[in-house]
Amino acid sequence: MNKETLENIIEKESHKSTITSKDIPDLDLYMDQIMTLFDNHLANHKKKEDDKLLTKTMINNYSKAKVITPVKGKKYTKEQIIQMLIIYELKNNLSIQEIKDLLTPIYESDDDLSKLYDHFIEIKHSLNQQLQKMIQKIIDDYQLTIENYQDLFLLVSVLSSLSHSLTNIGEMLIETKEL
Template sequence: MIKINDLIEKLDLDKKIELEDIPEIDLYMDQVIQLFDNKFAKTDSDEKILTKTMINNYAKAKLLFPIKNKKYTKKHIILISLIYHLKGALSINDIKDTLNGLNKKIHEEDDLNIDDLYNSFLEINERNVTNFKTDLQSRVNDVSSLLNESDQKDLEYFEQLLCIASFVNISNLYKSAAEKLVAEIQFKDK
């Protein structure tokens, strides 16, 4: 039987950059990278969370409004955080389409309160994590109830196989829904 609590613990679902983690002063690229590494790096992996090349590519692809004097503002860091979360499921072009309206508003409106928007994003993530934990348990229970327990020799493998297939299926359904919304996203200048 899959141990859901162990699986959830290994996922580190509570990692995020809170507004209070972002300094009010502008940061150089290395400082931005360090902030993301400190928050998202896995202790058992050498995988880089964010690199200079990634940030430069985000800027070239116009996922970020222009950077001044090689320093990144709090608004830049919030956008990079959004990009970090979106890039697991969306293409760079889809992310650009999604963030285009926000970038325009940030660039054109000094009084835009991006903090409130980011706090809403963080709150949605918290709710999603809660729902995810419940849903994950439900999916594992569904798989277990469908398997014939008479074949004990391969039961654990078949359970893992069907759980993987179920998780990927749900992921693909959500990804397709997100891509449909990206295709329909409209930013209207006000």
């Protein structure tokens, strides 16, 4: 792997599309419409073209686990769709129970979930723009040459370990939060 390939990978990751609250219609949507919304806006999140970002089973499981607020009828509100987007963002690092523990105080408050979610997306985009510098600093500080397989191994291992450490910190923050 060369430096240009790494830069392209980081660029691709940092520019993945998102769904903001403005992208969600103000009218209630059926489950199939929500899955289409996800597929249309988040297609570049798929590793393989036939991967599913969201399924009926996932939505039903989130409802049963009360990670999204109860559905009235067969249509989902804009707020429930935002809840699904938050779950989508968190589910690779946190358990459904941890996500529920994190979201329940928000659901119980009068906080505007749309504003909170959009602010999260802004912060995420800002930090993603800094990925190139952060990874380049690791390469420079530890004199790694990514063309060398052992150095590539070290870089991937460090990034994976950093991801794990950040997830652990998030989990501990959830466990110790004061309600």
